[in-house]
Amino acid sequence: xxxxxxxxxxxxxxxxxxxxxxxxxxxxxxxxxxxxxxxxxxxxxxxxxxxxxxxxxxxxxxxxxxxxxxxxxxxxxxxxxxxxxxxxxxxxxxxxxxxxxxxxxxxxxxxxxxxxxxxxxxxxxxxxxxx
Amino acid sequence: xxxxxxxxxxxxxxxxxxxxxxxxxxxxxxxxxxxxxxxxxxxxxxxxxxxxxxxxxxxxxxxxxxxxxxxxxxxxxxxxxxxxxxxxxxxxxxxxxxxxxxxxxxxxxxxxxxxxxxxxxxxxxxxxxxxxxxxxxxxxxxxxxxxxxxxxxxxxxxxxxxxxxxxxxxxxx
Numbered sequence: 001x002x003x004x005x006x007x008x009x010x011x012x013x014x015x016x017x018x019x020x021x022x023x024x025x026x027x028x029x030x031x032x033x034x035x036x037x038x039x040x041x042x043x044x045x046x047x048x049x050x051x052x053x054x055x056x057x058x059x060x061x062x063x064x065x066x067x068x069x070x071x072x073x074x075x076x077x078x079x080x081x082x083x084x085x086x087x088x089x090x091x092x093x094x095x096x097x098x099x100x101x102x103x104x105x106x107x108x109x110x111x112x113x114x115x116x117x118x119x120x121x122x123x124x125x126x127x128x129x130x131x
Numbered sequence: 132x133x134x135x136x137x138x139x140x141x142x143x144x145x146x147x148x149x150x151x152x153x154x155x156x157x158x159x160x161x162x163x164x165x166x167x168x169x170x171x172x173x174x175x176x177x178x179x180x181x182x183x184x185x186x187x188x189x190x191x192x193x194x195x196x197x198x199x200x201x202x203x204x205x206x207x208x209x210x211x212x213x214x215x216x217x218x219x220x221x222x223x224x225x226x227x228x229x230x231x232x233x234x235x236x237x238x239x240x241x242x243x244x245x246x247x248x249x250x251x252x253x254x255x256x257x258x259x260x261x262x263x264x265x266x267x268x269x270x271x272x273x274x275x276x277x278x279x280x281x282x283x284x285x286x287x288x289x290x291x292x293x294x295x296x297x298x299x300x301x302x303x304x
Binding site: 014015021024025090 | 211212214215218233236238239240243246247250260264265266268269270271273274276277278281285289292
């Protein structure tokens, strides 16, 4: 009967496939266990792993970041931060939108730049240091 | 006589692998035309992995590696920029290693192998990104990338299975 044909897609799965897919899903969820998800109060900007500036998320504002790799414009609004503009070729960092929770990260890979939300003391001593 | 038939087989394999390399490049171009409306960077269909899968199943891991290298090098020169090359190689390389190893397990079909490859592709890129920016928190992006990869990988594996059935028939002639 045509029954077998209708189930064609699912009958192709072997048991091992399902076990493997379950394992991958578990592995995929692993990072969530290690990184807590509260909101943070500062954003730390790094280029090639070195901190170039720390931005408080408690006051709105925009922060241009200029590095040897190119230019990025960060914007803080209502406790979140997003990449407003970037002159990298793919602009994936801009598409990523706003982040506000601890350990959330915007990465601009072409510019080796990352913005990570950290706890901090609200960046008490300074709003920003831009190199 | 023996030697010439071996030669013929080698030339055939070389040409088909080269064709698959061209197919991979074409597919990555097609993919660049249809950006997914998702706010997640790096999420894509991974269409080009179809050619790598076909090379792996028609021949072996060496042919698949050749397809991967051709695709990664040319598509980064033509479409994505050289900055993307390390990510393409790292993701694609990890995917290929996983697929070549898992293919040996008789308990798995091409669906599972392809799903694992797609998930490994995302994981490889995130790992390299986390290393280069020295930001371990970037690993959080492995979660959505791998979950999406499982879905796209299964679908792609299904398509590859359909192609293989026809290709094997055509190549027997």
